[in-house]
Each structure stands twice: as structure tokens, then as C-alpha cells.
Amino acid sequence: xxxxxxxxxxxxxxxxxxxxxxxxxxxxxxxxxxxxxxxxxxxxxxxxxxxxxxxxxxxxxxxxxxxxxxxxxxxxxxxxxxxxxxxxxxxxxxxxxxxxxxxxxxxxxxx
Amino acid sequence: xxxxxxxxxxxxxxxxxxxxxxxxxxxxxxxxxxxxxxxxxxxxxxxxxxxxxxxxxxxxxxxxxxxxxxxxxxxxxxxxxxxxxxxxxxxxxxxxxxxxxxxxxxxxxxxxxx
Numbered sequence: 006x007x008x009x010x011x012x013x014x015x016x017x018x019x020x021x022x023x024x025x026x027x028x029x030x031x032x033x034x035x036x037x038x039x040x041x042x043x044x045x046x047x048x049x050x051x052x053x054x055x056x057x058x059x060x061x062x063x064x065x066x067x068x069x070x071x072x073x074x075x076x077x078x079x080x081x082x083x084x085x086x087x088x089x090x091x092x093x094x095x096x097x098x099x100x101x102x103x104x105x106x107x108x109x110x111x112x113x114x115x116x
Numbered sequence: 117x118x119x120x121x122x123x124x125x126x127x128x129x130x131x132x133x134x135x136x137x138x139x140x141x142x143x144x145x146x147x148x149x150x151x152x153x154x155x156x157x158x159x160x161x162x163x164x165x166x167x168x169x170x171x172x173x174x175x176x177x178x179x180x181x182x183x184x185x186x187x188x189x190x191x192x193x194x195x196x197x198x199x200x201x202x203x204x205x206x207x208x209x210x211x212x213x214x215x216x217x218x219x220x221x222x223x224x225x226x227x228x229x230x
Contacts, residue, residue: 009158037216048120048207049159049221056216094158101172102147104219106158 007032009097011107019115020087026080026110028095033073039104040069040080041094049094053080085114118142120222122208128228129198137193137225141210148191149209149219150183159207165191198229 008031018024028038037056041049053062053069055078061070068081082089092111096104121140129135141148147166151159161175165185173183180198185191195202205226209219 039218041221048122048223049209051218051220054216054218096158098216102164102166103149103161103172103175104151104159105161108156108158 007097007099007105009095009105009107011093011095011110013110014108015111015113017113017115018085020085022085023081023083024085024112026082026093026095026112028078028080028107030076030078030097030105032099033076034099035073036098036100038069038071038078038098039096040067040078041096043092043094043109045091052093087114087116090114120208120210120220122206122222122225124225125223126226126228128230130230131198131200133198133229135195135198135227137195137206137227139191139193139208139222141189141191141208142212142220145210145212145220146188147211147213147217147219148185149211150191150193151207151209153205153207153224155204162193162206195227198227200229203227203229 010029039054040052055062055071066083071078092109094109096106123138149164150162153159164172168188180196183193205224207224209221211217211219
């Protein structure tokens with residue numbers, strides 16, 4: 006069964022720290038992987054998309070890496086800010102068009 | 117440009133009633149997706165449209181759920197004989213094509229069945 010797991014479920018760090026969010030998936034034959042941010046009561050904002058042929062993608066202070074062989078992706082956030090507080094979701098697309106999501110990591114950045 | 121929009125933003129209904137949820141995708145996007153998100157969980161796939169046709173409806177939980185996209189743009193998710201377990205946030209997403217483009221999500225409709 007194709008599953009996506011995100012650990013930890015919640016993370017709290019002081020402002021200014023660099024941090025890493027983890028995502029693991031069960032089947033390495035992915036098509037692509039997408040990281041999203043979700044603020045309370047809101048929809049999902051797409052952060053980064055990594056195609057299966059890529060190893061990483063960067064946008065501003067965000068860097069996402071992909072290691073298919075180990076079934077892992079990480080989202081690196083540099084110099085964290087209180088505005089980064091949100092739930093971060095990892096989603097994998099395999100052969101079908103649908104995305105399979107992890108349960109998310111709820112991130113709190115403390116001023 | 118405008119993103120994905122969904123109406124209503126909130127819907128409260130009584131058990132057994134019929135509801136319709138609407139999604140307006142990003143203009144020109146051919147692929148449209150519906151997901152459902154329960155509290156504290158990641159979204160779960162319901163159905164995917166390519167153009168007017170439902171290409172994959174494997175995520176619909178039962179035959180009370182139905183979705184249409186008659187002109188290849190706006191889509192409506194229809195739920196008959198609602199149950200309390202249908203309460204969730206229903207999210208719509210669209211993408212430019214099916215060849216690996218990112219999916220862009222709307223704000224969702226929060227459905228509460230009393």
C-alpha cells in the first residue's frame with residue numbers, strides 16, 4: 006500500500022533556528038512529491054514540487070530534497086520566523102493523478 | 117491571476133439533507149481534483165476530472181457522493197442523504213495538465229452535518 010508518513014506530528018522551535026521537516030513514503034517509484042503549507046482554517050499553499058528525476062528544489066529560505074531510494078524527502082527551513090508557523094504537508098504522486106498526503110507536521114516558531 | 121475558488125466557505129446542514137459544493141478552478145486548468153480533510157488529518161483523494169470526464173473516482177466513499185464538471189471548468193460535488201460522518205473540509209484543486217504540474221488548492225468548504 007502506498008503511504009506517506011510525517012514525523013513528528015508537532016514541532017516547536019525558537020525563532021531564528023534552521024529546521025528540517027521529514028516525510029517518508031513506502032514505494033520509491035514516485036512520479037513527484039509536493040510540499041504544502043496550511044494555515045489554520047485555510048486551504049493548502051503549494052511550496053515546492055520535486056519531480057522524480059530531481060534531487061532538490063529551492064525557493065527563498067526553503068529547500069526540499071528527495072531521496073527515492075530511501076523513500077524520504079526533507080523540507081529545510083532556514084532562519085525560521087514566527088510567520089513560518091503553520092502545518093506543513095507532504096504529498097506524493099505515484100502513477101495515478103491523485104496526491105497521497107501525510108498527516109502533516111504542525112510547526113510553531115516561538116519569538 | 118485568480119486562484120481556485122470554492123463556495124460556500126461554510127455549510128451547515130441536517131442529517132439526511134442534500135448538499136452541493138462548488139469549485140471554480142484556475143482559468144485554463146484542465147485537471148480538477150476533489151479531496152476531503154478531516155480534523156488533524158491530511159487530505160484524502162475523492163475524484164479527479166480531466167476535462168469533462170471523471171478519470172478516477174476511486175476515492176468516493178459510497179454512492180451518496182457524486183461530482184460533475186459538465187463544461188470542463190466549474191465542478192460541483194454533490195452529497196445525498198448526508199450523514200454526520202460526512203462532516204469535514206472539502207478541498208478542490210486544479211492543475212494545468214496531467215503531466216506533473218503542481219496542484220493548486222482552493223480555501224475549502226467546511227461542511228457540518230448536524
